Amino acid sequence: MEYSREALIEAVSAQMPDKRWKHTLGVMESAVKLAGRYGADPGRAETAAIMHDVAKYWAVERMRKIIEENALSQELLSHDKQLWHAEVGAFVAEKEYGIHDLEVLDAIRYHTSGREGMGLLEKVVCLADYIEPGRDFPGVDEIRKLAKVSLEQGLVEGFDSTIRVLLEKRRIVFPLTVLARNDLVRALEEKR
Numbered sequence: 664m665e666y667s668r669e670a671l672i673e674a675v676s677a678q679m680p681d682k683r684w685k686h687t688l689g690v691m692e693s694a695v696k697l698a699g700r701y702g703a704d705p706g707r708a709e710t711a712a713i714m715h716d717v718a719k720y721w722a723v724e725r726m727r728k729i730i731e732e733n734a735l736s737q738e739l740l741s742h743d744k745q746l747w748h749a750e751v752g753a754f755v756a757e758k759e760y761g762i763h764d765l766e767v768l769d770a771i772r773y774h775t776s777g778r779e780g781m782g783l784l785e786k787v788v789c790l791a792d793y794i795e796p797g798r799d800f801p802g803v804d805e806i807r808k809l810a811k812v813s814l815e816q817g818l819v820e821g822f823d824s825t826i827r828v829l830l831e832k833r834r835i836v837f838p839l840t841v842l843a844r845n846d847l848v849r850a851l852e853e854k855r
Contacts, residue, residue: 665761671710674760675717687716689795690788697787701814704784710762711770711788717760718751726751742837749775777822777843786814793821800824815847822847 666674676684691712698708718726726747730739735750753772756762770788773781777789794807794817802824810817822844829836 668710668713671713671760675713678717679720683716683719686795686797687713689797690715690791693791693795694788697791697810697814698784700811701783701787703787707764707767707784708770708787708791710764711767711774711784712791714752714756714760714762714767714771715774715788715792716748716752717755717771718748721748721751723747729754738838742835746775746837749773773839773843776837776839777818777847778839779842779846781818781843781846783814786818790814790817790821793817793824813851815851819844819847819851 675687679687691709694708694712695705697703698705723744726744727740729735729751730737730747733754735754739747739750749772753768756771757768762768766782766784769782770784773785774789774792778785781789790806790810794803794810802820806817806820806824809820822840825840826836826844
């Protein structure tokens with residue numbers, strides 16, 4: 664069954680606290696703006712933004728079960744549970760909400776980690792998640808500033824910020840994030 668925009672909003676907003684829904688509204692707004700600036704489809708960006716945190720507040724065991732039973736990325740299970748909701752969210756977007764657009768699904772799937780070879784829509788949603796108006800963390804203003812110049816520069820700064828925090832806390836850095844960051848740096852160097 665395919666959902667209308669309004670039905671998606673109603674279904675997703677019901678699965679999270681008001682504060683997280685406010686964040687989602689900010690990601691939707693930022694994704695549409697970035698899509699317009701960089702040539703992505705604003706409607707598809709908005710759909711991915713609506714869905715990006717659909718599983719964020721699900722029980723860990725519920726997410727684990729979905730990952731294990733549906734042959735999703737098993738590597739995730741050995742990393743921070745905060746990453747799981749993206750993979751599970753993409754699965755749920757397709758199976759329960761009728762979203763079959765692979766680019767939208769990948770934008771949901773990789774919004775927390777990034778990956779090598781990110782597509783335009785993936786970059787838009789990932790960066791929108793970093794810069795939405797409600798975000799307030801050290802360095803977010805620099806990421807916002809760079810987002811006005813280049814998706815890639817904004818994302819590199821965002822990934823650098825995430826990696827820095829994880830290193831300071833002596834936490835494991837998810838390999839896809841490092842690979843995504845390095846891939847973007849390479850692409851920027853090739854443009855020079």
